[in-house]
Amino acid sequence: MNDFPPDARPETKTVHVPRPVIEGSSPISMPIYQTSGFVFDDPALMAESMGRPDGAYVYGRYSNPTVRALEEAVAGLEGGTAAIATGSGMGAINLVLLGLLKPGDHLVAQRSLYGGTAAMLNELVGRFGFTVTYVPENDPAALRAAVRPETRLVYLETISNPMTLVADLPGMCQVARELGILSVVDNTFATPLLGRPFEHGADVVLHSTTKYLSGHTDVVGGIAVFADAGLYEKVWHFAIELGASADPFAAWLTLRGLQTLALRMERHCSNAHLLATRLAGHPAVTAVHWPGLPSHPSYELAGKLLSGFGGVFSFDLAGGREAGERFMKSVRLALLAPSLGGVETLVLHPATTSHRALSAEELRRSGIGEGTVRIAVGIEHPEDLWADVAQALA
Ligand SMILES: *Cc1c(COP(=O)(O)O)cnc(C)c1O
Secondary structure, three states, X not given: OOOXXXXXXXXXXXXXXXXXXXXXXXXXXXXXXXXXXXXXXXXXXXHHHOOOOOOOOOEOOOXXXXXXXXXXXXHHHHOOOEEEEEOOHHHHHHHHHHHHOOOXXXXXXXXXXXXXXXXXXXXXXXXXXXXEEEEOOOOHHHHHHHOOOOEEEEEEEOEOOOOOOEOOHHHHHHHHHHOOOEEEEEOOOOHHHHOOHHHHOOOEEEEEOOOOOOXXXXXXXXXXXXXXXXXXXXXXHHHHHHOOEOOHHHHHHHHHHHOOHHHHHHHHHHHHHHHHHHHHOOOOEEEEEOOOOOOOOOHHHHHHHOOOOOOEEXXXXXXXXXXXXXXXXXXXXXXXXXXXXXXXXXEEOHHXXXXXXXXXXXXXXXXXXXXXXXXXXXXXXHHHHHHHHHHHHO
């Protein structure tokens, strides 16, 4: 590969730079394979590798060693067989929905969904002839009643945004399995450290790696993890045509973030515990929606399914919309920003931002009030965070 003529001219030598072969040692950190394609010695191997996820690396949209390292790491954490990393969480969601469904198919989804997912389902219904039935995330009987001959899958979220409802994964996935439909679970809020949907019968687990898995608010990415190798291969073929693949640098940043996931999650959860408990006793607050509080409707289920209650929650201010907006302006340490799962604490006002597309009726049904504040708790010192929240409430 490197045996270009030694008497080549500068114009050629600048293009074909030498590539030292590393022998006798290897890098500690996973290298970034910043290349769009791969060179072959053997034309037959190249031809044969193009149509297979387990062939030699061919082209960046198909696979890349840095991206593969991330895929194997997350598949291993979730207890899945294989994974496909994508350019965003929505990319992973659409890869799976479009890769598994065809027009005319019916799917069942939980009522309370991530805003982008809810918008995409409306798009699928309006433009592509899908039908969707919405059921509560913890009602296997409602799922059973909703399934029809053309139902292909049920779509769930381990912990919902922003009311942090916990899905009854064992109950819902078991009904899906009995009735021969797939269960797809967005595990972004829980991460594989707090909850592992495959252990409860899920077929596909999705993440926005933008959030906790990368953890430093510096990358956008997603991943779809599969329990079954056949299903993975089917979706992989669609993935290379859809073109939703992850960039190697984004994959590398995510891998780097992943190395501290366990430490970060511990702190996110303990900080959220402290803030949620104190907010619940504050006179300006009428309700706190964190599944670690006994008053939360998912408290018992969360205790059984999750090994921690997560770092995102919401709370309702007595003063309604005006109080919500005032709180956003008054925080100093917490940043007014979308997203979650990073080291910094972020706040937002769902009624006017993440959930602005919902009608007043839909907002009411999802439990989001005019004075609801969502907080994605970071890893700062808990007393600094509490001091900030307390001064903003005052
Ligand atoms: C952020 C998020 C998504 C979408 O991910 P992007 O990386 O923003 O495309 C999907 N599901 C959940 C639960 C999320 O929080």
